[in-house]
Amino acid sequence: MAPKNKSFDPVAQLKEIEESFELFQILDENGKIVNKSAMPDLSDEELVELMTRMVWTRVLDERSTSLNRQGRLGFYAPTAGQEASQIASHYALQKGDYVLPGYRDVPQLIWHGLPLSKAFLFSRGHYEGNQFPEGVNALSPQIIIGAQYVQTAGVALGIKKRKKDNVVITYTGDGGTSQGDFYEGINFAGAFKAPAIFVVQNNQYAISTPRHVQTSAKTLAQKAVAAGIPGVYVDGMDALAVYKVTKDARERAINGEGPTLIETVTYRYGAHTLAGDDPTRYREDNEQTEWEKKDPITRMRTFLEEKGLWSKEKEDEVIEQARADVKEAISEADKAASQKVTDLMDLMYDEKPSNVEEQYDYYKEKESK
Incomplete structure (x- = not known):
């Protein structure tokens, strides 16, 4: 409590809190290390694997978009631009951890063990798309905005009560932070110090609503303060930074320190979904061009090429493998009974x-x- 004779300025206090949330970055837009002391402990092989998964996921997005337009997929939410946010955060997990995704987070499910053919069946609304193989610790993508946050708090509490050294990670978009379930989830998990990682993928729009219209908060990460949990504001186009903050959050969680809220500042290149959304109606003409200069794959490619770990030939191999994987999986999905x-x-x-x-x-x- 402040001394009785000392004046108190709540506006200044708010400004101080907001200014304390600085954007965390390791790899800049040019693929250069700008925070060497924060470099995650990843071997050359692990760095290559992370890049491989990001490139594979970009191809999956391209092929899924094409399949949707051919009428071979149903509901689809594009992911291009968010590879670092999605894949690098998942890369920091262990197999025994749980993933509770939103509808845009199918790539994390696939890398967690969900067969690609099952993901395609989910898109088609087929019940087999929700029948996960044994050992895939995940729930189906949540369609209700923010509902996965409440579910995550419950799953995390269950893990704690069972004394498991695992965590639960969940994802929502910037629009999800405007939902009541968002606050209920982080508050409950914080109160019980449940091992949860709450990721907000701030891709700048909730469908067509700009992020600045949804809330007057300077960052979404600062909303963690109200729940009494750590909040992290990170460059969501920087795979190394996203991996680092997620890995740290996981370690805190399994050490009994409770949940973390991570805001990844990123961008979706495509539409909100392919169900009629037209982003040209609510975006400035040069907006995407500016964000593409921050592309997560481009900057990671530059970083790895300078280390002698990546090449055009290697990337072409990954692209061809991804295309083959998609072709095989969609054929498998076609075999499912109507x-x-x-x-x-x-x-x-x-x-x-x-x-x-x-x-x-x-x-x-x-x-x-």
């Missing part, structure tokens, strides 16, 4: 009420013709 209404009822009900039984019989007869 869904029937009665399948849905069988999955939904152990004991069907009389009105559902009546509908079931109706559709069963209709499907048999």
Whole structure:
């Protein structure tokens, strides 16, 4: 408590808090190390693997967009531009950790062990797309904005009660921080010191609503202060920085220090989803061009090439492998049996009420013709 005779300025206090959240960066836009002391302990092989996953994921986005336009996929949320935010944060996890994704976070699920064909079936709305293999510690992508934050708090508390040395990571966009579930999730996890990592991928827009319209907060990371947990403001186009802050957050969590909120400042090049959104209607003409100068793959490529760890030939190999993987997976997805209404009822009900039984019989007869 401040001394009685000392004046107190809440506006100055807010400004002081906001200014304390400085953007954390290791690799600048030109692929140069600007924070050598913060370099993560990654071997050359691990650096190459991280880059490989990012390039593979960029190709997946390109091919998924094409498949959607061909009518071979259903719901799809583009990921290009967010590879460092998504893949580098996931790269800091262990296999036993849990991933609770939003609908744009299918790449993390795939790298966590979900077969690509299952991811394509999820996009099509097929129930087999939600049947994860044993050992894939994850939930299906959450469509309700921010709901995964509350779920994460619960899963993390369960891990703590079972005394497991694992964490839960979840993702939402900048728009998700305007939801009540966001505050409830970080507050609950903070109160119980649950081992959770809450990632806010600030890609500048909640569909068409600019980030600055959603909140007067200077950063989204500072919202952690209200929940009494650490908040990190990081360059989300810098894979090394994202990996570092996520790895540190994981270590704090398994050491019993509770959750962390990480804001990754990034950008999505494409539409919010391919379900009718047109980003040219709400973005400035040169906006994407400016963000492309910060591209996560470009800066990582420059960094690795200067270390003699990457080449055009290596990248071409990854691209070709990714295309082959997508071709094989979509063919596998095509083999799944067509869904029937009665399948849905069988999955939904152990004991069907009389009105559902009546509908079931109706559709069963209709499907048999």
